[in-house]
Amino acid sequence: MVLQGIAKGLYHRKLTIISLIILGVIMLSGALAPVLAPNDPTLISLENKFLSPSIQFPFGTDHLGRCILSRLMYGAITSLGSALVVMSVTITISIIMGTLSGYMGGRVDAFLMRLCDMILAFPNLVLTLVIVGMLGPSLINVIIAMVVVQWVWYARIIRGMVLSLKERSFVLSAKVTGTPDWLIIVRHILPNIIPHIVVLATLNLGMVILHISGLSFLGLGVQPPTPEWGAMLNDAKQFLRSDPRLIMFPGTMILLVVISFNLLGDALRDAIEFRES
Amino acid sequence: MERFIVNRIISLVPVLLGISLLTFILIQLVPVDPAEVYLRLSQIPPTDEAVAVTRAELGLDKPLYQQYFDWLRKVVQLDFGLSFVTKEPVMEELLYYFPATLKLTAASLVIVLLISIPLGVFSALYKDTAFDQMCRIFAFIGASMPSFWLGFVLVYILSLKLDLLPVYGRGTLAHLVLPATTLALGSAAVYTRLLRTSMLENLNQNFVLYAKARGLKERLIVVRYVLKNALIPVVIAFGMTLGHMLAGSVIVENVFAWPGVGRYIVSSIFNRDYPVIQAYVLFMAVNFVLLNLIVDIICGLLDPRIRLGGDR
Numbered sequence: 001m002v003l004q005g006i007a008k009g010l011y012h013r014k015l016t017i018i019s020l021i022i023l024g025v026i027m028l029s030g031a032l033a034p035v036l037a038p039n040d041p042t043l044i045s046l047e048n049k050f051l052s053p054s055i056q057f058p059f060g061t062d063h064l065g066r067c068i069l070s071r072l073m074y075g076a077i078t079s080l081g082s083a084l085v086v087m088s089v090t091i092t093i094s095i096i097m098g099t100l101s102g103y104m105g106g107r108v109d110a111f112l113m114r115l116c117d118m119i120l121a122f123p124n125l126v127l128t129l130v131i132v133g134m135l136g137p138s139l140i141n142v143i144i145a146m147v148v149v150q151w152v153w154y155a156r157i158i159r160g161m162v163l164s165l166k167e168r169s170f171v172l173s174a175k176v177t178g179t180p181d182w183l184i185i186v187r188h189i190l191p192n193i194i195p196h197i198v199v200l201a202t203l204n205l206g207m208v209i210l211h212i213s214g215l216s217f218l219g220l221g222v223q224p225p226t227p228e229w230g231a232m233l234n235d236a237k238q239f240l241r242s243d244p245r246l247i248m249f250p251g252t253m254i255l256l257v258v259i260s261f262n263l264l265g266d267a268l269r270d271a272i273e274f275r276e277s
Numbered sequence: 278m279e280r281f282i283v284n285r286i287i288s289l290v291p292v293l294l295g296i297s298l299l300t301f302i303l304i305q306l307v308p309v310d311p312a313e314v315y316l317r318l319s320q321i322p323p324t325d326e327a328v329a330v331t332r333a334e335l336g337l338d339k340p341l342y343q344q345y346f347d348w349l350r351k352v353v354q355l356d357f358g359l360s361f362v363t364k365e366p367v368m369e370e371l372l373y374y375f376p377a378t379l380k381l382t383a384a385s386l387v388i389v390l391l392i393s394i395p396l397g398v399f400s401a402l403y404k405d406t407a408f409d410q411m412c413r414i415f416a417f418i419g420a421s422m423p424s425f426w427l428g429f430v431l432v433y434i435l436s437l438k439l440d441l442l443p444v445y446g447r448g449t450l451a452h453l454v455l456p457a458t459t460l461a462l463g464s465a466a467v468y469t470r471l472l473r474t475s476m477l478e479n480l481n482q483n484f485v486l487y488a489k490a491r492g493l494k495e496r497l498i499v500v501r502y503v504l505k506n507a508l509i510p511v512v513i514a515f516g517m518t519l520g521h522m523l524a525g526s527v528i529v530e531n532v533f534a535w536p537g538v539g540r541y542i543v544s545s546i547f548n549r550d551y552p553v554i555q556a557y558v559l560f561m562a563v564n565f566v567l568l569n570l571i572v573d574i575i576c577g578l579l580d581p582r583i584r585l586g587g588d589r
Contacts, residue, residue: 114295117292117295118295118296118298118299119299121292121295121296121299121562121565121566122296122299122558122561122562122565123520123521123523123524123561123562123565124521124524125521125524125525125527126524126557126558126561126562126565127558129524129527129542129546130303130554130555130557130558131303131306132546133542133545133546133554134303134304134306134307134551134554135306135307135308136308136549137546137547206421210421210423213423213425214423214424214425214528217423217425217528217531218527218528218531218543219543219547220543220546230423230425233425233426233429237429237532240429240432240433240437241437244433244437247426247429247430247433250426251423251426251429251430254423254426255418255421255422255423255426258421258422258423259417259418259421262417262420262421263417
């Protein structure tokens with residue numbers, strides 16, 4: 001039912017369809033990169049550096065003679081994949097914490113909420129940056145830092161939802177009939193929360209991608225020679241004058257993906273609000 | 278009003294304590310022994326004996342809670358210890374780099390206002406026209422644009438191709454334009470939409486209808502009645518944004534080689550200069566909290582409802 005309503009809402013928007021197609025193509029080309037990519041993305045050959053687009057190198061080569069198209073395709077796995085990992089871990093943790101906090105109340109709730117207050121008192125980019133700084137630059141540490149900073153935000157929202165659901169008559173009647181707590185949570189509370197969280201997560205995926213590639217751009221995330229869009233921009237920045245092409249490709253990819261996720265998130269939100277009103 | 282401000286300041290105490298606690302916990306995340314890093318950076322071979330001496334020197338051999346209180350006592354006196362790399366007091370170094378960051382942030386703030394107020398107001402007044410649609414597209418792209426890429430695109434077009442603005446360096450106003458615009462665009466996009474929504478809500482209020490019935494000029498109504506009210510949510514969001522802009526300047530500073538805290542912190546991260554990292558996060562968080570305090574007070578001044586609500 002829920003999914004049907006959402007699907008209907010999505011169908012009527014051309015832009016949503018376009019963004020879905022863009023995301024689909026990018027994800028697919030990332031997933032199939034080992035088969036489809038024309039060249040090895042990490043193969044350095046200095047005699048091929050700064051080549052213009054050709055049949056062998058459709059987008060040309062970078063300062064180390066590596067194929068830009070292949071790097072973009074493999075980069076899609078790193079950029080999108082790590083964003084999806086961050087989001088799914090964040091959501092899982094925040095659903096557990098938020099439900100626990102809202103449903104149990106009392107000391108657990110007080111403790112978790114004070115923890116959230118503490119983390120939310122920091123600007124989130126600063127905290128992410130510093131956690132990465134403490135743990136040391138690497139993609140896995142960026143993922144850890146992003147999860148640590150972001151879960152509180154969702155946990156807060158989920159807790160609020162659980163608090164209001166707890167008082168609804170269908171939950172109360174389940175309680176009166178002696179349904180165990182875990183079953184109430186699984187059957188009555190989670191199904192009402194998850195659609196909203198999916199929307200929030202989609203709306204925020206764009207931001208997560210921006211942060212991950214931003215940190216990689218600073219050299220704190222993905223380490224060379226692994227291809228990633230932010231890291232590619234970092235490599236390319238010294239050649240802005242001589243070869244602006246190197247800047248344009250990865251930047252356009254990031255922009256496209258972020259816009260697509262934002263459009264998709266907007267559409268999902270409208271669809272859900274429409275269903276509820 | 279005084280009571281509102283005093284209450285607000287008192288409520289800061291637990292927040293600041295929480296911030297200090299989390300900052301202290303962060304340094305415990307370090308996977309290596311800070312004493313060893315300190316020795317390596319000082320080019321002293323980290324023998325067991327030297328490590329033990331340094332640990333005692335840095336107070337790392339004491340129990341954790343005591344380390345926290347020792348550290349907190351120093352922090353309250355603005356003593357963050359010495360940088361592992363330069364051996365200078367960290368606070369002095371932060372304050373040396375901070376003005377550049379502040380200047381950049383202030384300039385972007387001006388740009389945010391210059392872009393978002395006219396776009397927000399006019400897209401609300403001319404709702405659903407082509408102008409409104411264009412603002413919508415601008416807001417959408419602006420919010421999705423990676424600032425590190427936007428910076429390069431602006432440099433390429435405005436400096437390298439058209440030769441209008443200098444690329445790197447600082448000093449004159451012209452040097453400030455590109456980095457500040459890069460930093461501003463994302464927030465400008467968000468505020469344009471926020472102000473538009475808030476304007477539309479206020480335009481439908483009875484006091485606007487009444488003002489119209491009294492025959493007041495359209496422009497007067499918009500500026501004095503609608504905009505003044507519509508700006509309140511925008512001002513509230515400003516506190517948050519300023520904090521995020523101070524943080525976001527990390528990326529912009531690294532694009533433009535701007536000599537602010539952002540560049541300082543990234544190089545400190547690569548050097549594993551832990552006292553600097555720790556001081557930075559505390560410094561930024563306190564700035565963030567104080568900015569929010571100032572914004573709250575301004576909102577209290579603008580809107581008695583907030584002030585009185587806070588008095589309860």
